[in-house]
Amino acid sequence: MANSRSVRVVNFSPAELDERKRLILRAIVEEHVATGQPVGSRLLARVVALGLSPATVRNEMADLEESGYLESPHHSAGRIPSQLGYRFYVDHLMQPAQVPFDLLEVIRESLELKTRTVEAVMQQTAHLLGRLTNYMTVVAGPTAGASVLRRIDILPVDDRRAVLVAVTGGGAVHDWAIDLSTPLSDEELRYISEVLTRLLGGRALADVGRTVLQGLEDALAPYRDLLHVVLELLHDQGQAPGEPHLYQGGVANLLAHQEFHDPRLAMDVLWAVEQSPELRQELGQAGEPLVRIRIGTENVVDALSHCSMISVSYTVNGEWAGRLAIIGPTRMDYAHAVPVLQAVAEHLAGWFGRI
Amino acid sequence: MANSRSVRVVNFSPAELDERKRLILRAIVEEHVATGQPVGSRLLARVVALGLSPATVRNEMADLEESGYLESPHHSAGRIPSQLGYRFYVDHLMQPAQVPFDLLEVIRESLELKTRTVEAVMQQTAHLLGRLTNYMTVVAGPTAGASVLRRIDILPVDDRRAVLVAVTGGGAVHDWAIDLSTPLSDEELRYISEVLTRLLGGRALADVGRTVLQGLEDALAPYRDLLHVVLELLHDQGQAPGEPHLYQGGVANLLAHQEFHDPRLAMDVLWAVEQSPELRQELGQAGEPLVRIRIGTENVVDALSHCSMISVSYTVNGEWAGRLAIIGPTRMDYAHAVPVLQAVAEHLAGWFGRI
DNA sequence: TTTTAGCACTCCCACCTGCCGAGTGCTAAC
């Protein structure tokens, strides 16, 4: 038994893994990410330029396994990183790669100014990320509730129907169909639009308070029926900030990874991405970490317990707007994916800024 | 050799397959669709209530194979329908199933009036179809170019930017960001919007002719710069009618079918659905058959040569608007899928009508 | 002439077997 070693190792706090162990763990993660195969001691001794023999490396690997950073798929098959191993790698060992210039070029070209609709640019972003990272991509569009409003207009469709159109500071347009219980003239609608814009413009729906609503009710008293519908609608948008439209890209990439050759696993993931409200919330709700890495069971959804998800926030006019995410196996190339995501998020913000 | 038989059979024109052969072909298709297994003569003799012995059925099957309606995966494995077999089945043998009442109920509930945005209702439709048919679904949203316009407004975002908003007869809202090279006042923008609405309202962009454009140029001469941008934009929309936004649903369903357990096949399909301009066109371009069934290599895209795609048109206010499609293996339950698609298309039209 | 029973034949598939290579843990020597 490796008691003399293991006892010591267990006392380590994770962040204090000894330099050599860190080196070895990092090499194992990167080798495994690159090849998909379990990593054996011989190969590792060759890769880690420390002049160590396989036997020594084996001892270190045994320690790392005992501390929970590695696991063996079966006896004598080499080691693979455990979820904890990936976590330690991501937190302490990973060195984010630099995004090569030609990739930046692709991003720039792809998010050109000639794209003129938010829908198109979000879809394009999803596809772009899919191509650049080789992982499946989910992108949350900006929500009406979280955005600063510039205008609110009610535009007639016919005498029974109209659309409520909200233009945000980023130039995104949100619209909702509303019924006109009593027909209103163009002038009346324009007047209502003006009042709505005057009182709601410059703030986000999520921040609209009682007093503003009261002001609206007073100013638009003659149009109580319509106002009721409109306010309820806007209120819903303000209260449910976590319901963005999700754009998918590179779905096929999911299947490219050996981990998802079992169709059942892949199906679970795809269902979750399509349906799960938790995931939608996770991507649509303003929240702290600019870059969030969830590994395996850290994910909010069970179906993703074999996946990692990296998401980064993007902004519109400096305000939080949504998250871009990629989903892949836990054996993910974190060091490359993170900077690519960040670069795309930046360019997307740029697109909104100079829309 | 079965010469005496085969010579005669070859002379049949497809539509004139003898009654018994039709019965057998139909049984084979339906049995194979249900089980996924090749169909053998013994089973078939039991299923087709003709009191025929397996040996007789074998002879008929040999004829059908020779005429190209069946094929054998390998010697002594039973028969499966060929692409031609499915085609004949779809054209002459299939009896569309009736949509059960509770399914209709699900459709009704799902496409309720409380859904207020076109984006949401299209996405919902895609998901719904995915659930109801167990096939992957692609849905083309209505395009700006093909829709009858009700209003065109230019709404300011800030003094350098604005959005062009087009409201269609179905209540769909399309928007594009535009730069204001010279700042314009709200009044000016409103005036421009009025002129645009007056001259373009009531017709589809695709139908706008030279004279109307000339009229615009005259009426809005002072705003040449802006008008140039706007007209180019509207012109593009009118000229490129086949570029709808595609909504996917039930992607996981693709993997549920044994035919796509090979991840490479599934990947090809997913890439095609995401990227192929041909497919986008196929679904976004007004075109004849209300129900279109493409089997195997009949598909416009190579990647779908192992798939069948059923698409149906839907309308908005009676005008052609887009297609709903499902994609699955050629071994598809055509008889059930077609009526479900039709029912959903009808309800979708209903949603737009009473939006 | 059409239908049927019988039969030999073909092919796939699931199972078993033994072998090989990769990689481990342990021990004893350095």
Added chain:
DNA sequence: GTTAGCACTCGGCAGGTGGGAGTGCTAAAA
């Protein structure tokens, strides 16, 4: 603390086998 040596374990693969399903053909029956 490090290393070489060695016995051991396990998965994967090639090759062989038996069983089952289904066919085509032939000759007899209807």
